[in-house]
Amino acid sequence: MENAANTARQQGTTTGTELVEVVLPGIVEPEGLQIRHRQIPAPGAGQIVVRVEATGVSFAEQQMRRGRYYDQPPFPFVPGYDLVGTVLTAGGGVTPGLVGKRVASLVKVGGWASHVVLDAADAVEVPAGVGAAEAETLVVNGITAWQMLHRKARVRQGGTILVHGANGGVGTVLVQLARAAGLRVIGTASARHHDALREMGVTPVDYRAEDVPARVRELAPGGVDAVFDHLGGRSVVDSWNLLARGGTLVAYGSATTRDDSGSKQLPVLKILGRVWLWNALPNGRHACFFNVWEGRALGKNRFRARLSADLTQVFEALQRGEVTARIAARLPLTRAAEALRLAESGTVAGKIVLVPDTGAGTSAAEAR
Template sequence: MYDSPARVSAAASPVAPSTVTEAVLPGIVEPDGIQVQTRPAQPAAPGQVVLAMEAAGVSFAEQQMRRGKYYDQPPFPFVPGYDLIGRAVDVGESVPSSVLGRRFAVLTKTGAWASHVSVDVGDLTEVPESVDSADAETFVVNGITAWQMLHRLAKVRAGDTVLVLGANGGVGSTLVQLARIAGATVVGTASAKHHDAVRALGATPLDYRAADLGDQLRALAPKGYDAVFDHVGGEGILTSYRLLAPKGTLVSYGTASTRDAEGSSKAPVLKLLARLTLWNAAPNCKSAYFYNIWAGKRRLNTFRAKVQADLGQVFALLADGSLTPQVAARIPLADVAKAVRVAESGTVVGKVVLVP
C-alpha cells in the first residue's frame, strides 16, 4: 500500500532530524515533573519510518501512566504517548522512498510525546491530506476504540438504543457520533455543563451525578439498552449490566472510577474481568466484553489489517464531514505539563492535543 507516488505536502520537503525533543516520565510525578529533553536523533532502522510529529494525543492511558497505574506500562523512565499523526521524514532499508513526505497515523502505546518518532512501516495508516492533523489525532486511538467496540463487539444497528457513559470525553464523543451515523438512538451521561455539547452530537444527555440517574436511564429505554459502553468500571459496572435489554451487549473499556485508588493497578482490571466472565457464563442472552485495543496483536498481520481498515473508515467519515472532531485544546509539546493538567481537569470536551 506504500508504493503509490508520493503526495508530499507543499509546506515543506522531508528533512531527517538531527535532534529529537521528547517528554519523559521519570517516575510517579505531578504534571510539572514531566521532563522535556533533547537527544541526538537516530536514522530510521530497517523496516521503519521516522515521523515528524504534527499532533499527539493526551488520553486517559497517559494519565494513568503518570500515576504508575496503567495496567502494563513499561518501567520508568519512559516517553509516554499512545498515538500520533506525523509526516515521514526518513525511511529505513526495505521501506519505499515513496513513503517520504506522506502523512500517517500510528498507534504507539508509548513514545508519541516527541518531535520525531520511529515506527514500523506496517503500523502506518495514511491520513487524507484534506484533514487537519489535530482533528485527525482526535480519531486515532479514540476512533479505532469506538469503531471496534460499536461494530466489531456490540454490532450496533439502525434502530438500536445505546448508552454511552462519559459522552463528552474523547472516546465517548466519538461513540456518540458513530452510533448516530449507524442509525442508533443514543443516551449519554456527562456533567451538566457539557450537556449542550453532548446534545449537539446527537445524544440525549443525563447528569451522571443525578440522584435519580437510574430511573432516568430506565425511563429512556424501558425495554433496556441494546448496548452500554462503560469506561468507569468499579461497582457501577453492575448498573450498566442491569440496564441491558435481554439480548444487549455491555462493552467495558476502562476503570476510571479507580483512577486515584491506592494499591495495585492490576487489581481493578482483574476484578472487572472476573465479573464479565461470570456474567457471560450466566444462563441468559446478554453479552459482556472488556475491550483492549491491543488484543489480538499476537496475530500481527491480522491486527494491523483491522486497525488500518477501521481507522480508514473513521478517516473517510471525518474527511466527508460526517464526523465532528472534538479538539479540547492544542498545546505545544514544550508545555506538556499544561496539557496534562488540562486533560485531567475534567473541564473540557474532547481531546487535548500536543503539537510541535
C-alpha cells in the same frame, strides 16, 4: 513545567535538528515531567522516522503518571499513546513513496516527542485534506470507538445505546459514529456538556445530579441494546443491569479507580471476573472487556491490517461529515504538564492535542 525546563540534556549531543521528548520519570505530579533532547535516530530496515505534528493526551497518560495503567512499561519512559506526523526518512525495504506522506500510528508509549521511529507497517496514511490535529483526535479514540461499536456491540439500526462519559475523547467519537449508524444514544456527562451533546443528537443524563440507572430506565424501559462503560467499579454492575435481552456490555476502563492505591491490575481483573461470570449465565446478554491491543492474538499482520482498515473507516467518516474532530485545546509539546492538568480537570470536551513548539497553542484558560 518548571522541572522540565531545568532538566539537563541527558543523551547525546545536538547538532542540527534534534529530537525533543517528554519523559515520565516516575510517579509524579504533571509538573514533574521532564524534557530530554537527543539526536534523531536513523531508521533501521523496515522503519521510518516521523516528524510528529500532533500527539494526544488520553486517559492512559493520566493513569501512567500515577503508575496505574495496567501494562505500562517501567519508569522512566516517554508517554504518548498515538501520533500523526510526516515521514522524513525511511530505512531499507520501505516503499520509497511513503517519504513525505502524512501518517498516523497507534504506539501506546513514545508519542510525546518531536520525532519518532516506527515500523513502517504500523503507519496508516492520513487522507489528503485532513489536518494533523484533526486526524490525531481520531487515532486511538476513533479506533476504540469504531471497534467497540462495530466489532463488539453490533447494535442494529434503530437500537438504543448508553455511553458513559459521552463528552470525553472516546465518547464524542462513539456517539457520532452511533448516530451515523442510526442508533439512539443516551449519554452521561456533567450539565455543562449537555447542550453540546444535544447538538449531536444525544439524550444527556447528568451523572452528578441524577440517579443514572433510574433515569436510563425511564428513557429506555425495556433496557438498552449496549452500554459502553469506561468507569469500572460499581458502574459496570449498573451497566450490566441496564441491558435489554440480547444486549452487550462493552467495558473498556476503570476510570473510577484512577486515584486509588494498590495493585494497578486488580480493578481490571475484577471487571474480567465479572465478565466471565456474566457470560457463563444463561441470561441472553453478553459482556466483554475491550482492549485495542487484544487483536494482536490474531497475529501481527492481521492485527495491523484490521487496525489500518478501521482507522481508514473513521477517517472516511470524518470526510463525510459524520464525525467531527473535537479538539479541546492545542498546546505545545513542552507544555505537556499544562495539557495533562487540563485533561485531568474534567472541564473540557474532546481531545487535548500536543503540537510542535512553534509558539502556537491554546492556553488552559482559553480552552475552558
